[in-house]
Amino acid sequence: LRTHKKMWAVVAALMLALFVAACGSSKDDDSGGSNQSASGKDCGTLTLNEQAWAGSTANTYIAKNALEDKLGCQIEITKIAEIPVYQAMADGKVDAVLEDWQHTDEYAKYIDKAGTVVMGGPLGVEGHIGWFIPKYLMDQHPEFKTWEGLKGKETLFKSPESGSQGMFLGGDPSYVQKDKELIKALGLNFKFVTAGAEPAQVARWSSLYKQKKPVLFYWYTPQYLNQEFDLAEVKLPPRTDANKDCKDDAKEGGDPSQYKCEYDVTIINKLFSKKFADSGSPAYDALKKMKLTNDDQEKVAKAIAGDHQDPDDAAKDWIKDNQSKVDAWFQ
Amino acid sequence: MAVASGRLRAPAFAAPTSRFRGRGAQAAGIVALLIVGYLLWKKDYSWPSSLAWDQLPRKLDKAQDWLLEQRTAHSNPFFAVLDAFRAVCDWLVTALLNALEWFTWVGTLAAGTLIVLRYGGWRAALTVFLAFVSFAVLGLWEESIQTLALMTAAVTISILIGVPIGVMAGRRERFYRAITPVLDAMQIVPAFAYLMPVVIVFSVGPAAAVICTLIYSIPPAVRITALGIRGVTPESVEASQALGATPTQTLLKVQLPLARRQLLLALNQTIMFALSLVVIAGLIGGRGLGDQVTSGLYSNPALAILAGIAIVIMAIALDRATAAIADRTDPARRQLTDEGRRRARTITLGTLGLIAVIVLASRALGADAIYPDQFETASTVYDANIQDTVLGWFNDALDYVQDPASFVFGITEPVGNFILEKMLQPVQNLLMDAPWFAVLACSTALAFVLSGLRPAIIAFLMLVLIGVMGVWEPSMDTASQVLVATAIAVVLGIVIGIWAAESPRVERVLRPILDTLQTLPQLVYIIPFIYLMPVSLVAGVVASVLYAIPVVIRLVTAGVRSVPPAPVEAAQAFGASRMQVLTKVKVPLARDSIMLGINQGLIMVLAVVVIGGLVGSGALGDQVARGLQRNEFGEGVVASVAILALGIALDRVTQGRRKANLGGGAA
Numbered sequence: 001l002r003t004h005k006k007m008w009a010v011v012a013a014l015m016l017a018l019f020v021a022a023c024g025s026s027k028d029d030d031s032g033g034s035n036q037s038a039s040g041k042d043c044g045t046l047t048l049n050e051q052a053w054a055g056s057t058a059n060t061y062i063a064k065n066a067l068e069d070k071l072g073c074q075i076e077i078t079k080i081a082e083i084p085v086y087q088a089m090a091d092g093k094v095d096a097v098l099e100d101w102q103h104t105d106e107y108a109k110y111i112d113k114a115g116t117v118v119m120g121g122p123l124g125v126e127g128h129i130g131w132f133i134p135k136y137l138m139d140q141h142p143e144f145k146t147w148e149g150l151k152g153k154e155t156l157f158k159s160p161e162s163g164s165q166g167m168f169l170g171g172d173p174s175y176v177q178k179d180k181e182l183i184k185a186l187g188l189n190f191k192f193v194t195a196g197a198e199p200a201q202v203a204r205w206s207s208l209y210k211q212k213k214p215v216l217f218y219w220y221t222p223q224y225l226n227q228e229f230d231l232a233e234v235k236l237p238p239r240t241d242a243n244k245d246c247k248d249d250a251k252e253g254g255d256p257s258q259y260k261c262e263y264d265v266t267i268i269n270k271l272f273s274k275k276f277a278d279s280g281s282p283a284y285d286a287l288k289k290m291k292l293t294n295d296d297q298e299k300v301a302k303a304i305a306g307d308h309q310d311p312d313d314a315a316k317d318w319i320k321d322n323q324s325k326v327d328a329w330f331q
Numbered sequence: 332m333a334v335a336s337g338r339l340r341a342p343a344f345a346a347p348t349s350r351f352r353g354r355g356a357q358a359a360g361i362v363a364l365l366i367v368g369y370l371l372w373k374k375d376y377s378w379p380s381s382l383a384w385d386q387l388p389r390k391l392d393k394a395q396d397w398l399l400e401q402r403t404a405h406s407n408p409f410f411a412v413l414d415a416f417r418a419v420c421d422w423l424v425t426a427l428l429n430a431l432e433w434f435t436w437v438g439t440l441a442a443g444t445l446i447v448l449r450y451g452g453w454r455a456a457l458t459v460f461l462a463f464v465s466f467a468v469l470g471l472w473e474e475s476i477q478t479l480a481l482m483t484a485a486v487t488i489s490i491l492i493g494v495p496i497g498v499m500a501g502r503r504e505r506f507y508r509a510i511t512p513v514l515d516a517m518q519i520v521p522a523f524a525y526l527m528p529v530v531i532v533f534s535v536g537p538a539a540a541v542i543c544t545l546i547y548s549i550p551p552a553v554r555i556t557a558l559g560i561r562g563v564t565p566e567s568v569e570a571s572q573a574l575g576a577t578p579t580q581t582l583l584k585v586q587l588p589l590a591r592r593q594l595l596l597a598l599n600q601t602i603m604f605a606l607s608l609v610v611i612a613g614l615i616g617g618r619g620l621g622d623q624v625t626s627g628l629y630s631n632p633a634l635a636i637l638a639g640i641a642i643v644i645m646a647i648a649l650d651r652a653t654a655a656i657a658d659r660t661d662p663a664r665r666q667l668t669d670e671g672r673r674r675a676r677t678i679t680l681g682t683l684g685l686i687a688v689i690v691l692a693s694r695a696l697g698a699d700a701i702y703p704d705q706f707e708t709a710s711t712v713y714d715a716n717i718q719d720t721v722l723g724w725f726n727d728a729l730d731y732v733q734d735p736a737s738f739v740f741g742i743t744e745p746v747g748n749f750i751l752e753k754m755l756q757p758v759q760n761l762l763m764d765a766p767w768f769a770v771l772a773c774s775t776a777l778a779f780v781l782s783g784l785r786p787a788i789i790a791f792l793m794l795v796l797i798g799v800m801g802v803w804e805p806s807m808d809t810a811s812q813v814l815v816a817t818a819i820a821v822v823l824g825i826v827i828g829i830w831a832a833e834s835p836r837v838e839r840v841l842r843p844i845l846d847t848l849q850t851l852p853q854l855v856y857i858i859p860f861i862y863l864m865p866v867s868l869v870a871g872v873v874a875s876v877l878y879a880i881p882v883v884i885r886l887v888t889a890g891v892r893s894v895p896p897a898p899v900e901a902a903q904a905f906g907a908s909r910m911q912v913l914t915k916v917k918v919p920l921a922r923d924s925i926m927l928g929i930n931q932g933l934i935m936v937l938a939v940v941v942i943g944g945l946v947g948s949g950a951l952g953d954q955v956a957r958g959l960q961r962n963e964f965g966e967g968v969v970a971s972v973a974i975l976a977l978g979i980a981l982d983r984v985t986q987g988r989r990k991a992n993l994g995g996g997a998a
Contacts (some may be wrong), residue, residue, distance in 0.1 A: 054630040079626045080535050081614040083962045088535040119807040138596045161867055173953050174960030195867040196947035199628055203865040211735040306629045
């Protein structure tokens with residue numbers, strides 16, 4: 001029995017040693033968030049948040065590889081959902097979001113009121129939302145160039161979901177939209193059908209596209225699928241001085257006529273955590289200067305999501321081809 | 332199957348009781364009335380706005396803003412306590428993760444396998460070993476380890492909180508009844524609804540993920556523990572009291588040991604429930620496999636499916652391991668002599684020693700903390716995993732099912748259209764366009780006829796609550812989808828369930844399939860169906876059918892199996908064919924189980940509704956999802972409460988006259 005006691009002691013000691021060592025090792029690399037040195041020269045570790053779509057993967061990995069290359073930063077990437085990430089920035093757990101599609105409610109709460117998040121200015125990519133149809137359909141029906149051409153031809157877009165009406169396939173419910181109200185305001189005989197999250201919507205319209213059937217849907221640029229599918233846009237009533245109060249986000253509902261115009265161009269913003277902005281990190285200056293065009297972003301996104309290339313490799317390739325652009329961010 | 336030969340009249344005892352037949356006729360009559368109401372006043376009476384209180388969402392939004400301001404403003408003692416809790420959770424997850432990484436991948440693999448080998452036997456150990464190997468081979472080692480650490484922390488805390496509450500609930504009937512609605516709410520209210528408040532209070536990261544998981548995984552721990560404590564025979568408790576034991580002694584020495592199996596089942600179920608929330612955790616910085624699923628869904632569906640498979644593998648391995656350990660360490664089954672005990676101790680020591688040696692050796696030899704992407708030898712570099720190849724297959728498969736010229740598409744498209752046009756839309760029209768008072772009256776009457784007075788009152792109140800919250804129409808939309816999905820699940824489930832009850836071979840084939848279906852996180856279901864059934868609404872319905880069907884099949888199989896042999900033998904003596912025995916004797920006698928199957932099926936289907944919102948089911952699920960994605964917190968909460976109310980109403984209508992059974996909830 002005594003030998004057993006001894007053995008127990010040995011094993012217990014071994015286990016304790018393992019545990020202590022494991023805990024000890026946790027301190028070495030426990031460096032989440034931003035801990036730049038006071039000198040302001042050292043980049044240290046910083047955390048970027050990748051949003052759930054391919055375009056965001058593209059710009060996040062471009063930033064990651066550029067910062068690693070030029071400043072020797074350690075970049076961590078999180079994948080937190082669009083709204084919770086504001087709180088993450090407020091708490092300093094995420095340093096930057098590079099592609100934010102105008103969450104004005106959150107701007108008011110976190111930037112203006114609490115001051116825990118800082119506006120980083122436009123990324124250069126401009127979002128454009130609209131009504132799209134396949135190019136082959138536009139070729140057959142040139143009158144679809146504007147929304148008036150749809151009038152009376154709605155039943156062409158009939159589908160199992162829409163009954164006797166034509167189907168308008170709505171966008172991801174999390175995106176800014178007003179199509180239900182627009183259909184009403186324009187007096188069109190469409191049934192607004194939601195396909196749900198973007199992948200489901202894409203699956204729906206691309207299935208009809210592949211069958212060369214008519215389909216009308218909410219869509220936007222920059223989007224890598226635009227390089228894969230030949231789409232054409234249906235013009236909505238233009239924005240003029242007469243309707244300059246026209247709204248885009250029908251979240252609050254109300255009178256449909258206040259939404260009766262095309263979608264405005266969406267300026268895509270970069271956002272920083274206040275802590276990161278005040279840290280004096282050289283990465284902050286670089287990210288502030290970072291600019292991309294729609295084309296840049298779509299190209300890299302296509303390589304990642306369309307051609308299944310590794311995000312790091314796709315970003316590195318783009319950086320190699322666009323050295324001068326990238327260099328400008330670091331001057 | 333045997334062809335009916337004798338054309339004997341069915342014996343009297345095999346006929347369903349007249350009461351049931353009467354109830355069936357009454358129910359049909361009520362539905363007919365509803366249809367008449369629909370035909371008379373189509374779209375004429377939607378829920379009147381004067382009876383709806385639409386300020387509720389805005390009030391809730393204000394409450395959330397207030398919470399945010401409190402959190403940002405100053406440190407107050409309330410948040411200090413919560414911060415401390417957060418710190419503990421964060422520390423626990425990080426420490427576990429660091430420990431696993433410190434072990435190196437070789438050490439982790441060895442430790443997991445050897446511990447299960449020691450306590451659970453070689454079969455379970457083999458499962459665990461293969462699970463680890465598959466994580467490595469699929470290139471998801473790091474993510475799997477992160478998920479494992481998160482899970483372990485969440486399950487530990489769930490057990491620490493849930494078991495004491497469960498013990499209390501098991502000993503005090505009134506306490507149990509008081510917390511049951513809370514437990515129901517915790518399980519039915521979708522995580523999407525409370526994600527944002529949790530993030531405001533606990534920020535993002537492992538702690539928030541653990542806390543969200545806790546909300547979902549504590550209820551089964553409480554329920555099953557309570558069930559176990561109650562299951563201890565009163566004789567044992569009385570005997571110990573007669574011997575002068577204090578209540579604490581009775582608990583520790585009699586009740587807990589005798590409830591051992593249930594306690595281990597509680598652990599097992601807590602793990603399963605926690606795992607199903609891993610995907611949601613990905614949305615708030617929980618990292619791991621959940622991350623891959625949520626972001627993969629948008630930019631790389633094949634990777635999302637792969638990560639989903641890894642989650643299932645983890646679930647199966649953990650399930651087998653805990654079940655095997657529970658079985659093998661059951662003291663009732665091993666009468667240990669002193670000699671045996673000493674040997675067991677030696678083996679334990681040997682195992683621990685071996686683990687320590689392997690860990691230290693692999694560290695000394697420079698094994699990586701996580702499984703590497705590539706192996707390098709002097710001359711060449713090998714890929715260490717086959718992720719790219721597997722993703723290639725998945726992408727090919729996804730392309731194939733979406734190709735209009737493919738064989739599969741020729742089946743899925745008409746099937747999808749049929750479900751939509753012939754099943755969903757008629758029911759949707761009926762419930763959404765019929766006058767609200769007709770729907771309300773008929774549902775209440777149905778609940779009265781099928782289940783009794785009390786359930787009828789509760790169903791009525793729940794439906795009124797839905798109307799007052801101003802979500803009558805989306806709720807009816809959701810209800811129609813739930814009804815259609817349940818109908819499909821029940822019909823298929825009864826057929827397959829009876830078949831499995833009759834043929835052990837079928838059951839053996841089905842078991843692993845049902846296990847997989849039950850452990851697969853709900854979001855993972857949806858992904859393939861988005862591509863297989865692109866017609867909106869249908870993907871959600873098909874996914875809910877698959878989610879609900881295992882429960883229905885299991886209940887039906889168990890019900891048919893438990894039919895006493897006497898009536899069966901009697902029927903056979905009368906010369907009834909196998910088919911006749913089945914339809915005239917077994918099925919009628921298994922009626923209660925089948926009714927329970929319908930009831931549980933409904934609840935399971937309802938659980939997928941929110942996820943369905945992500946793939947075009949619209950209605951309440953959509954509203955909940957938007958609550959998080961567009962920060963319409965109030966709307967999301969209202970929709971969640973409506974889902975809960977709808978769940979209770981549907982439960983009451985279909986619960987039948989059986990007694991409310993303890994341990995209810997999702998299986």
